[in-house]
Amino acid sequence: MEFEEYVSARGQDLVRLGFTVSGDYQRAEDLAQIALMQAFRSWRKVRKADDPHLYVRRILVNAYLSMTRRRSFTESPSAEIDPPHPVPDPATDIVNSDDLWRALAELSARERVVLVLRYYQDLDDRTIADMLGIKPSSVRSTASRALATLRKARQSHHVS
Amino acid sequence: MSNTDLEDDLRGTFDRAAASVPMATDLTGRATTDARRAQRRTWMISAAAAVAVASIAAATFGLSGGRSTPVQLPVAGGNAPASTSAVETEPSVETVSGTWRPVQMAGLKALSAERPEDPVLVFRPDGTWTGSDGCNGLQGTYNIGQRGEFTAKAGMQRLIGCDNVPHTGVLQSAKRIAVDASTLEFYGADGRELARYARAR
Structure with a gap:
């Protein structure tokens, strides 16, 4: 599988995963991009993995955990799934x-x-x-x- | 509320949250552009660092009357590997994985000086490295190509002065490595050996 094929098949899933772990749309895109960037740099190795998607998800969640360990990390307000309903x-x-x-x-x-x-x-x-x-x-x-x-x-x- | 109810609700919440994520555009383009830009930056920094280390090495070898002809790059499958190691292993994150102590570095004579910490380098199979220059913790990431091509990046570090062992300079200048069971050698862009490490454990 080529990198471009992987991204078109799974890229949006990565953004969704990024959102569920971080609760922030912007950060979700950043996380997906970090994961894809790292995967692209060693794509030959990634695509040889038993489950390339698992490999890239691993990069993403660990990137998020590293991000949260940094002193500069501050939790952004969580985006709301739905606006508060008055009724x-x-x-x-x-x-x-x-x-x-x-x-x-x-x-x-x-x-x-x-x-x-x-x-x-x-x-x-x-x-x-x-x-x-x-x-x-x-x-x-x-x-x-x-x-x-x-x-x-x-x-x-x-x-x- | 039972655990199962909570777990079911969690699944629903996550699914709904995920479904609310707007479609990201041009993920491929952004990822590849950023990766290439980062790679170019690494090459430029490595090249600059390599020139600096090579100059130190040339000066040192020149003064000591040591070997002055560049060694041949240790390319797997090549004619004559430059490594002095007995039996070379194919360089990979698995074969370099472990703890290494420096035994020789171009331009550095005080390797055996007393330091607060053991100046070791630790390579992990997940592509990260850690270590100590003798008084500061070091860390970063590295990558090994199929023919021993080597690149490394260093993270933030403290800069307490002592007889610091310049692991970071070696890693960032190295273009190629050779490894066997007990020795790890780093080579610069011109094929000169920058440093040699022995496996500590």
């Missing part, structure tokens, strides 16, 4: 989803990445561990901690 019903599910999206911003970068890879990318814990260079048990504990934080945030929202 809570019938769009209850959207409002709930929006709450969950907002709660995701309270997680650490690694927690959020683990959840995205698990529930958006549907990757198993072993693959996630391999992508992030951590143990599968760390993936499980990170996900469990993140889910507990989200559950707590949701409960407190519903109570208040």
Whole structure:
């Protein structure tokens, strides 16, 4: 597969992945571009990989985690999936989803990445561990901690 | 709320968020342009650094009466590899992976001086390198071509002065490497050996 073919098939998926991990459209495009740029520079090696897309996604999430470790990194306000609806019903599910999206911003970068890879990318814990260079048990504990934080945030929202 | 409900909601949230992302335009063009621009920048910096290191090397070899003819580049499959190593291994991120300590550097005599930290270089198979110049942590990325072509970039670093071992200068000036089980050699654009390292572990 040529680089151009890969980008036209998967480029937008990378921007979407960038958005789900970062919560910011601009940063999502930057992340996709960083990942593609790095992949392009060693494309011969990337396309020989068992799963080139997994390889490029790995570059992207690790680029994001590196970015968040920098001192200059500041979280931009999360973009809203949908504008707030003045009438809570019938769009209850959207409002709930929006709450969950907002709660995701309270997680650490690694927690959020683990959840995205698990529930958006549907990757198993072993693959996630391999992508992030951590143990599968760390993936499980990170996900469990993140889910507990989200559950707590949701409960407190519903109570208040 | 059960875990399953929360997990299902999360899937929905992520899917909806992803679906809301506007179509990005010209990702291919931007990625390839940026990569080529970065590569050109690396070449220019490497070339400038290579000239500087080569000048130091030439001066040093000239003064010491050492070898003055350029060595032949260690090209895999070539006629006569310049490496002094016994059995060369094909250079790759896997074969250079590990910790290396400097044993010889062009223009540097004080390799064995006392330093606060062990001046080692560590190459990882993911294309990153770390190390210490003896008193500052170093890090960056590197790339090895199929015929031993080498490029490296250095990240931010502190600049505490001591008998700093110029790993970064070597890595950024090197154009080609040769490696075997115990030795790693870096060569400049003119084929001269810039530095030699021994595997520490």
